[in-house]
Amino acid sequence: MIRPAYRTLDPAGIRAFLAAQPALAERLGGSRADWRVREVSDGNLNNVFLIDGPAGGVCFKQSLPHVRVDPDWKMPLDRTTFEAAYLRAVRPHVSDLTTELLHFDPDLFALVVESLDGHVVLRHGLMQGGDWPEAAAAIGRFVARATFPTSPLALPFEQASALLAPFARNHTLTRITVDLVLTDPYHAHPRNHWLSPELDATVADLRADPAVRRRAGHMQARFLTCRQALLHGDLHTGSIMVAAHDTRVIDGEFALPGPIGFDCGLFVGNLLMHLFATPTPEGRTRALRDIAQFWTHFRRDFITLWTDAVTRGRSGDAYAAPLFRDDPASLRQVQDQFLADIEADTIAFAALEIIRRLTGYAHVADFDALPDRTVRAARQQAVLRLARDLLADPTHIPTIAALSALAAARVA
Ligand code: SR1
Numbered sequence: 001m002i003r004p005a006y007r008t009l010d011p012a013g014i015r016a017f018l019a020a021q022p023a024l025a026e027r028l029g030g031s032r033a034d035w036r037v038r039e040v041s042d043g044n045l046n047n048v049f050l051i052d053g054p055a056g057g058v059c060f061k062q063s064l065p066h067v068r069v070d071p072d073w074k075m076p077l078d079r080t081t082f083e084a085a086y087l088r089a090v091r092p093h094v095s096d097l098t099t100e101l102l103h104f105d106p107d108l109f110a111l112v113v114e115s116l117d118g119h120v121v122l123r124h125g126l127m128q129g130g131d132w133p134e135a136a137a138a139i140g141r142f143v144a145r146a147t148f149p150t151s152p153l154a155l156p157f158e159q160a161s162a163l164l165a166p167f168a169r170n171h172t173l174t175r176i177t178v179d180l181v182l183t184d185p186y187h188a189h190p191r192n193h194w195l196s197p198e199l200d201a202t203v204a205d206l207r208a209d210p211a212v213r214r215r216a217g218h219m220q221a222r223f224l225t226c227r228q229a230l231l232h233g234d235l236h237t238g239s240i241m242v243a244a245h246d247t248r249v250i251d252g253e254f255a256l257p258g259p260i261g262f263d264c265g266l267f268v269g270n271l272l273m274h275l276f277a278t279p280t281p282e283g284r285t286r287a288l289r290d291i292a293q294f295w296t297h298f299r300r301d302f303i304t305l306w307t308d309a310v311t312r313g314r315s316g317d318a319y320a321a322p323l324f325r326d327d328p329a330s331l332r333q334v335q336d337q338f339l340a341d342i343e344a345d346t347i348a349f350a351a352l353e354i355i356r357r358l359t360g361y362a363h364v365a366d367f368d369a370l371p372d373r374t375v376r377a378a379r380q381q382a383v384l385r386l387a388r389d390l391l392a393d394p395t396h397i398p399t400i401a402a403l404s405a406l407a408a409a410r411v412a
């Protein structure tokens with residue numbers, strides 16, 4: 001059989017594609033002429049459409065041969081392959097917190113997932129002053145339940161290795177992270193830019209500080225060598241959709257084996273930026289609440305999963321059950337150390353995320369909520385200085401609680 005070559009589908013092409021898949025056509029109901037196709041592309045990389053039919057809806061996502069927001073930046077198509085693989089790998093553990101994979105086409109690099117029409121992107125919702133009091137706890141649960149079971153804490157090393165190996169080949173998007181998140185902001189690079197000249201001195205200070213560069217280098221090494229578990233790899237507030245009592249993580253195309261604190265740090269870093277961008281005291285109170293809730297739930301759920309696995313004699317080869325099953329005090333001690341290491345990584349990766357989102361290639365919209373450009377620059381400067389301080393002296397701020405207290409004092 002000759003398989004069709006890749007082409008970017010327009011709405012008519014998407015209708016034909018869906019009509020050719022009986023299960024998808026049945027899910028939508030009616031016939032293709034009844035289907036409403038809306039483009040909702042929001043991220044930097046891919047085309048995304050929502051399709052509604054008389055019986056239901058689906059979401060269609062397709063890789064482009066370039067960065068969506070920059071057609072001159074050519075890019076291999078393989079990213080949706082990794083997103084589909086990530087969904088298959090974590091969905092059994094987080095079925096209520098992500099989306100159902102309905103179909104993947106490896107030739108068109110297109111995936112179809114359940115539609116979350118009625119949900120909003122968390123970043124947009126927060127910017128509009130909305131409150132989702134359950135969302136941060138849900139993301140804490142998500143990270144615990146997506147990482148523990150995909151790590152050698154839970155699996156024999158052979159199984160962990162087989163699970164993680166394909167994701168270690170997610171070179172295209174890992175290169176993006178290595179460059180855009182971990183490297184470019186710390187030297188002069190043409191992709192870097194920032195809001196206004198008021199930030200020039202802050203950016204220059206940051207780059208001139210050897211302690212910052214040493215810590216950025218250390219975190220590059222953590223990111224590339226500490227393969228603790230399967231990560232989402234891009235867990236910012238634009239990769240989360242929320243409704244009143246429902247939180248879903250989307251966009252797993254950056255999935256890779258890595259340090260668990262990377263996923264935690266991206267989420268916390270984005271909440272910190274929201275904290276400094278939100279114009280109201282209520283918004284700031286909620287951002288601090290969300291950071292605390294996230295960490296509390298992540299930590300608690302991770303330890304619960306681990307303790308249960310050891311107690312049942314069904315943990316993996318790292319901290320193997322025979323060593324700890326009959327020694328709960330030692331288990332508690334190694335858990336506290338493991339979680340303290342994740343906490344330190346979280347704080348450092350949060351700082352790196354803040355710096356790259358304000359001085360690198362891909363910025364965030366949160367600060368658009370501040371109409372006055374001078375106020376916007378002052379708030380960006382404050383959160384950039386916080387990020388610099390977190391990197392320059394990690395021993396000074398060793399916990400999420402200390403980080404929140406410092407952020408609260410600086411944003412007041
Ligand atoms: C060229 S891609 C830029 C950014 O968009 C994605 O969402 C990732 O965060 C990436 O770093």
Ligand code: MG
Pocket residue numbers: 043044234238239251
């Ligand atoms: Mg994305």
